[in-house]
Amino acid sequence: MSAKPCARCETLPDALPDAGRLVVWLPLAHTGTKLAAALAEQGFASSWVGAEDRLDIEFAAGQLGSLSRAVEAGLSGVELRAARALCLSPDREPTVRDVHRVMPVTQLLGLAQSQWIVNLLAEDRLTSHFQPIVHAEDPSRIFAHEALLRGRRPDGTLVAPGLLFDAATQCDLLFQLDVKARMSALRQAAANQITSHLFVNFSPAAIYDPAFCLQRTVATAREVGIESERVVFEVIESSHCADVEHVRRILEHYRGHGFRVALDDVGAGYSGLNLMHQLRPDFIKLDTELIRGVDREPYKAAIAHKVLQLARELGVETVCEGIETLGELDWVQSHGANYVQGFLIARPSATAFVALPAVPTAAPASALPSTAWSPLGSSPGPLFGRAAPERRQAIDTRPPTDAGLGP
Ligand SMILES: [Ca+2]
Numbered sequence: 001m002s003a004k005p006c007a008r009c010e011t012l013p014d015a016l017p018d019a020g021r022l023v024v025w026l027p028l029a030h031t032g033t034k035l036a037a038a039l040a041e042q043g044f045a046s047s048w049v050g051a052e053d054r055l056d057i058e059f060a061a062g063q064l065g066s067l068s069r070a071v072e073a074g075l076s077g078v079e080l081r082a083a084r085a086l087c088l089s090p091d092r093e094p095t096v097r098d099v100h101r102v103m104p105v106t107q108l109l110g111l112a113q114s115q116w117i118v119n120l121l122a123e124d125r126l127t128s129h130f131q132p133i134v135h136a137e138d139p140s141r142i143f144a145h146e147a148l149l150r151g152r153r154p155d156g157t158l159v160a161p162g163l164l165f166d167a168a169t170q171c172d173l174l175f176q177l178d179v180k181a182r183m184s185a186l187r188q189a190a191a192n193q194i195t196s197h198l199f200v201n202f203s204p205a206a207i208y209d210p211a212f213c214l215q216r217t218v219a220t221a222r223e224v225g226i227e228s229e230r231v232v233f234e235v236i237e238s239s240h241c242a243d244v245e246h247v248r249r250i251l252e253h254y255r256g257h258g259f260r261v262a263l264d265d266v267g268a269g270y271s272g273l274n275l276m277h278q279l280r281p282d283f284i285k286l287d288t289e290l291i292r293g294v295d296r297e298p299y300k301a302a303i304a305h306k307v308l309q310l311a312r313e314l315g316v317e318t319v320c321e322g323i324e325t326l327g328e329l330d331w332v333q334s335h336g337a338n339y340v341q342g343f344l345i346a347r348p349s350a351t352a353f354v355a356l357p358a359v360p361t362a363a364p365a366s367a368l369p370s371t372a373w374s375p376l377g378s379s380p381g382p383l384f385g386r387a388a389p390e391r392r393q394a395i396d397t398r399p400p401t402d403a404g405l406g407p
Helices: 029-041 064-074 077-082 096-101 105-113 115-122 161-170 174-191 215-223 244-256 273-279 298-314 326-334
Strands: 020-025 046-049 054-059 084-088 126-135 142-152 197-202 231-235 260-266 283-286 317-320
Touching: 020 064, 029 046, 029 054, 029 064, 054 064, 064 105, 077 105, 084 096, 084 105, 105 115, 115 161, 115 174, 126 174, 142 161, 142 174, 161 174, 174 197, 174 215, 231 244, 244 260, 244 273, 260 273, 273 298, 283 298, 298 317, 298 326
Parallel strands: 142 197, 197 231, 231 260, 260 283, 283 317
Antiparallel strands: 020 054, 020 084, 046 054, 126 142
16 A cells, blocks of 8 residues: 655645745734835835735845845734735736745745755755664663654755754744654664664654554555564654644554554653553653753652653653763663663664673763763764764754755
8 A cells, every 4th residue: 555645744835936026914004114114224125015015025046034034023023923925936926826825924934044944855855863772781782773863964964853843843844854754764774774673753743643644654664674563653742742632643543553652751841741641652761851860869860760660560661861871870770761772872873783882880970971962073972882983973053054055
């Protein structure tokens, strides 16, 4: 059975013209006068079409980013939310055929300022790196790999996932990014011949109807030959999802296809404990923030202890994320965690991990850098797992610019 493309998840917006006219419909004529004056100060000529409360602003090649910032600065939050906009090529008048392309001005400005994410998605410049999840009792034994999304600039340098998700959210492209991220994880895992379990992230906010939106993911797993019982889908930001019933339906859908499911970031600000009861995941992942310093901070230790205990009672397996010191590893081992993951074991890598060296048993607290990202690879590597260093690639955490990401 081939998967039908989901229009919401797989359609990208048309590219915005390089030069042309930005048409903005405003709530009041007064708003138009104010905006026209503000734009004139920035060197943008505009004309007012009184019959429609509409301001037409011309822009030259490469000016759309700066024009969109000027429009944003020239309107209040309420005005921005009320305004609608359309971007046209030079000398074109809006016609009835353009109706479906009119969008909230905030969304159009977001697209104008983040055209790079549209280009990146259109050109499929996404890849996945992998970080091993190991058995807590014997960290040299690999249980799974978590696939972690990375973007690629046209020059091949990597874009951090936070920037990808922020830009996609701003442009209402989260659905498109999330489905591509899941497919990249499965394809890259197959290409890397990963034979362990595979943890794949997904955001419930990027799925309308599981039966429809997840077809492509399920089909991709089959197509690349990854057995469903090896795949664990991780719900990210579950605590931000107000509709628990929605998340439950998604998890049921995955389970119906033989996959297993995990709740990510459990314990971040007490989140996830109710969800553990309501959703009965196969795994929970204890949040990095909770694990950092758990061996030295009694408050964190009390919470982590309760979470691990509750998971055991419910038959849910546990992964402690963000293990960076031998003291943290020792603490989670002695409190019954099933699996661990973190820089102490291995950093994410473009290639799969085949084996890891044995971990020393003596446990002097050995602090590693506490930042999750090491810009441009400046921090020391993990103590134990050093995967193919020649394949490790630095990640640039600076936001890409439109100019640096053009086709
Ligand atoms: Ca995750």
